[in-house]
Amino acid sequence: MFDDDAEEIPLLGGDVTVGLVRVGRTVRRPPAERAEMVRDLLRHLESVGFTGAPRYLGVDSAGREVLTYIEGEVAGRPRPAWIADEDRMLSVAHLVRAYHDAVVGFGIPDNLPAPIEPAGLPDLDDPPELVGHQDITPENLVFRDGRAYALIDFDLARPVSRARELVNLMLWWGPFGAEEDLDPLLRNLDSPRRCRLIADAYGLSEPDRHRLMPLAEALNERAWHTMKHRAETLGGGWARMWSEGVGNVITNRQHWLAKNADTIATALLA
Ligand SMILES: Nc1ncnc2c1ncn2[C@@H]1O[C@H](COP(=O)(O)OP(=O)(O)O)[C@@H](O)[C@H]1O
Ligand SMILES: [Mg+2]
The missing domain is CATH 3.30.200 (Phosphorylase Kinase; domain 1)
Structure with missing residues (x-):
């Protein structure tokens, strides 16, 4: 069978x-x-x-x-030449929207085990709306015929707001990050324009566009603590990522966000 x-x-x-x-x-x-x-x-x-x-x-x-097993193309490393292509990016936003439309009826399960994260993280004031995928990396998507066809790897799925899921989508496909930390194929892109296109393709509401960038900054700050905690408590791939410097990448991204958040927010609302 x-x-x-x-x-x-x-x-x-x-x-x-x-x-x-x-x-x-x-x-x-x-x-x-x-x-x-x-x-x-x-x-x-x-x-x-x-x-x-x-x-x-x-x-x-x-x-x-x-x-x-879902047949198709996964954009692993080295990244494929098309990784920065806007049509690909839009197809990812459309797939995430279709996923949300499909998952919203699942509701928010209760009695979920607590996520593995350090105690004392500040409250985000960001009520969950659906179970988001929360790890929309190139490695976690299967493409077919030039379009995002499926999401795989639901290990980090958790109840989140739509805005929080869009932060994750833009983090990887905008992308958010210091130029030197990005794949060479993802450098010098017009992130504000791309984020706007993602928000439009998804159909993000205006209130969510307003709160997206402050949320991105708060989440990135948390990510540093959470990744460190996971490296210390879970070891394995988490510890390897930490020793390879993911903490610095997150810190550099925090500076990048501080510099670019206003421009992106303006593009989202223009
Ligand atoms: N259901 C699937 N269909 C096709 N490829 C898959 C599937 N699950 C995993 N893979 C492949 O294996 C890789 C690693 O799987 P993933 O579930 O993302 O593991 P990890 O938790 O380590 O990120 C994926 O990037 C993809 O190439
Ligand atoms: Mg994966």
């Missing part, structure tokens, strides 16, 4: 999940932090006919989650 006779091919290129393999038309994942919620989420997406996410097929004899 699960293509169990096929060869196990390691899937590399992600940052965190150890032991991820492709087996025939499936992938096998060791269950993550919020595996039950992700299972229910993927089942919900299937029930409403959303095709832009893997299907949850069950658990194999080794206790791994079995999901469908």
